Amino acid sequence: MARFGMVIDTVKCVGCTDCVVACETENNVPVGFARDWIEQIAIGKFPDTHVEIRSERCNHCSEAPCVNCCPTGASHHSEFGGVVLVTHNECIGCKACIESCPYGARFVHPEGYIDKCTFCIHRVKEGKDPACVSVCPTHCMHFGDLDDPNSEVSKLLQKRKHHSLLPEAGTSPNIFYLT
């Protein structure tokens, strides 16, 4: 079975937020909410400051606490690439999954169900990249099957130094950041 994931090159990313805006239009995300976002982390003393800029979203964790805590099974791992999804008409809006996500990736959709990044599964099924990946003007984002050693994402991970977000939270995230 495939395990979909992303590899994002923080060295190339300029934090322009095109990924965020593209997600908004592609998925009709309600105004005021975001399924993905840009984070900038600056460490050190000027002028020797180190800055990492990265595009973040649901990590589609293999050990997803949001899936485990869901009382109705609305939050689940899709059979298609292990993507973490929410079935709207099973979700009761208890927000336990929001509480359980160390990345803050989920939010309450104005219609009441819990919403988040879907890896644009509707596009991926058509053989396209997720919207955020497909628009990025710096080509800093890559999407693919992490279980396939010949995929672009796997090769990038073999070649480049990388990290994931909060691995110590034990969630086995599937988004990796090249540094």
Added chain:
Amino acid sequence: MYEITTTRHNHLVDSTLHAWSWQIPTYLFLGGLVAGMMLISGYFLFKGRYKENNCSCYYLPLFSIVLLSLGMLFLFLDLEHKAYFWRLYTTFQITSPMSWGAWILILVYPALILNILMRVPKPLINKIPKLKNLSDEFLKHPFGIKITGIINMILGGMVGMYTGILLSSLGARPLWSSAVLWLLFLVSGLSGAAAFVHLIAKNVYERELLAKADNGFLVIELFVIAMLIIGLLTSSKSHMAAALILLSGPFASSFWVFVLGLGIVIPLIIQLLAVNHKIHHTPVAPIMVILGGLILRFVIVAAGQYSHWF
């Protein structure tokens, strides 16, 4: 220096998580209180104290059923997709404490009703006279009553623990990821229930007993809180930071003053003096304990949402 900027500003999530407001802590408090009441009432049934005419086991389940329903109403009020509430009961998710909780609560009602059947309230009998017969029949079976007591104790214990496990299973909040949170909420529920009995008991023996028991629960609670804090402080930096949120951070004043001071230590001192007959029994102490339990849930839920991994 470590600066983080983000473009995200999702409602309820940013800048700090506040997806759960007053409904959930109130629900957890009421759940804990009911759990304590069931344990006490169940114990009295088991011990045969129901033979005393003014035993609190006759009115505790009535309070329980009202308070529990109120708690479930609050839980319902917190749901964002209310029309799909029934989805809780078309599935059982083994990894989800909330699913466990939903089903346990379903079992709690029959247990409470069994307890109530021992002496059905008058207005109800007036309406359905047959209940009187049922009640009389029930009282003829001491073994059945014992079993009912045990069931009430077991379910009460499960509800009490569940309110804590619900939070501690959500690993993303370091403050909640403690192995003793279930114990804290259970003991706090017991002390709240004991204080409640202390407050309203008609039976002098029970009032004295529960006052004494409550002192014990409060001491245990202090001990469990200490364990929780020490456990966090000796864990990862995220957990340490979570403990500091209570000890010296934004929730320090409510934690030290309301939870520990006014909620545990001072009522403990008052009740110690009372049970040793240095002063008269006063409703002030149990009221403080009950309110302290409520504030504890608020503080733990809010501070827990404030704590995060980094």
Added chain:
Amino acid sequence: MTYLSRRRFLKISGASIIATAALSSAGGVVKGAKKLEEKTGKKIKGIQKIPTYCSMCFWKCSAIAYVKNGELWKIVGNPEDPLSNGRLCPRGTGGVGAHYDPDRLKAPLIRKNERGEEKWVQVTWDEAFEYIASKMNKIKKDYGPESIGFFSHGIGGGFFKHLLKAYGTRNIAAPSFDQCLGPRDTAFEITYGDVIGGPERTDIENAKCIVLFGSHIGENMHNTQVQEFAKAVERGASIIVVDPRMSTAATKAKYYLPIKPGTDLALLLTWINILISEDLYDKDYVKKYTFGFEQLKAEVSKYTPEWAYPVTGIEPELIRKTAHEIARFIPSALVHPGRHSVWYGDDTQRGRALAIINALIGSWGRKGGLTNQDVFDIPSYPYPPYPEPKRQRADNPDKKYPFGGAEGYTTGLREATLTGKPYPIKGWFVYGTNLLYSLPNTEETIKAIQNLDLLVVIDVIPSEIAGYADVVLPEAVYLERYDELFAPYFKQPFVSIRQPVVDPPNDQKPGWWMAKQLSEKLGLQKYFPWKNIEEYLDTRLKSAGLSLAEIKKKGVIKGPEIPLNLEEGFEPEFETPTGKIELYSTVLAEKGFDPIPKFTKHKDPPAGYFRLLFGRAPMHSFSRTQTNRLLDNVMNENEVWINADVAKKYGLNSGDYIKLKNQDGVLSNKVKVKSTERIRTDCVYIVHGFGHNSRMLKGAYLKGASDSQLITKYKIDPLMGGTGMNVNFVTFEMEV
């Protein structure tokens, strides 16, 4: 030699001499989905993909707009487009929000009360044109047609430019020159006889060493440049960033030089000295193509790293090391000439130093340097000739600024309006530029406006300048209209089309329609001989061997490839008096300016004050996009960047709100503090375009602070009249 009116400008506007009979109608008007629905009574189902070029900034990438069931859904890049290569920036993607912006102007408005009170009467288009025409006729009668001025930004202003030229005025100016890239292009024109242009001729993609002076590529989201920059970063190009603030680009740099603001010229001259004195420059290139090397050598010898250290704050070793780094990559090194370059009033001379150092490293005409550009030549529409104005232009009388004015001189036009000299200016047309946020010293602009008999503002949103207008004409956004063809100078010549994707939601109209309607009221119909825009476009396209039908389908048509650099057979010609790259400028010497740039010291901020620097954010364009709800969602207010140590001293934390007060006591709106290790201690930084005070801009009203409000002081570049705006100092007001 006419400065800054070189062949590229001539080529574009050249063929406007001979009138021919108008062609017969070329196809019906394309209606958006909504109108079609009304007409046919059938709901439009499915997805339509319509190519058009973007207008969210002025890079004008080609895009494909998706319409789903009759509603605008999303916009993506056109893969055929040499500018975007199929990938837009956040503003282009967020163009959807421009169409749906609830704060848009909806119908023509005529002012009811005092200027600036934002009180209006809604009128019909005919009433609006009637009103404008009567005022224009009166101005023509009382003062002459030259008494109307036009401020324009963006390609859509072209039809009004045409109308006003036909009316008889040449007082036309764009802030894109005097408030932006003027000094840079003037400097390169003087040195190379050619400009850098926009899109810039920088070959960032192939450069092995890239030096940026204050250019915040990545925050300045000019698409092609950002894409090429990202490629360069990935390739491991050596990047040197000189900036008082650690910009996004600086975070990618091998060398980040946190220079003291206002001393860039010192560093440049020192680098030039090192390259020459250490014999590191491209000797063959310099010998073959340049003029005045010996004078340059003599002039710059005094600028040693040790001299530069106390001036710039950059350690001598680092200055040497970075000069060596640049030299190491000759001939594939590029010192980026920048874009927005109106900083300190000596900006053309700084531009000259940039031009000179690029000559020393031989970047003009080199792969990874400054490439050749050409244009897809599309003849202009054969209009009748314009009437010749009787009076010289009012914006730069007697060539006060000898090298100024190709795109017109905005603050000069304002000055003429204020003083009535050389003659009164009584009417303004303002198209697509929020003058109160683009010109320095708002107070002066407002005073000038009080002298006007007519102020017409054509815009899509109720910008601050619209608040002062007598007549506001609501334009359809770019997704709802046809516009002029786009065929810029670029390394790959091409032409692209803007065409309607959806209908305007209310009574908004395209600019071409307004200009044509107004021409009829003014009796200038003969200048608008075409029946509609399709006919106009088709005529122009046909004269270049293309057709409207074809370009409507493709969006972009590319011209033949051209040789880009010496390696590919490009042979540069330099239209300077000496025919060479003038390291020593003969024209500057002739006009009495320094023929080789000299460092001049700029005033430091007084104690307790900080130099106000401003720039861009990638998701916003000027003050035009803050009400776009998609873009507001990713950035809804600006922050003032304050060095963390300074912030600590003032007891400020990130997230606190303060106000900024400038040296003249002008107070900003409240603005959020960003306490950061990414800026020097002697300056603060805010993103331009926020802090709107037009109440009609509901989505942006009083969000953040406006740098324009605080830029009361400006220093004019004596060469070309650009307004140096980094000369204002601010202090913190804690009370908000």
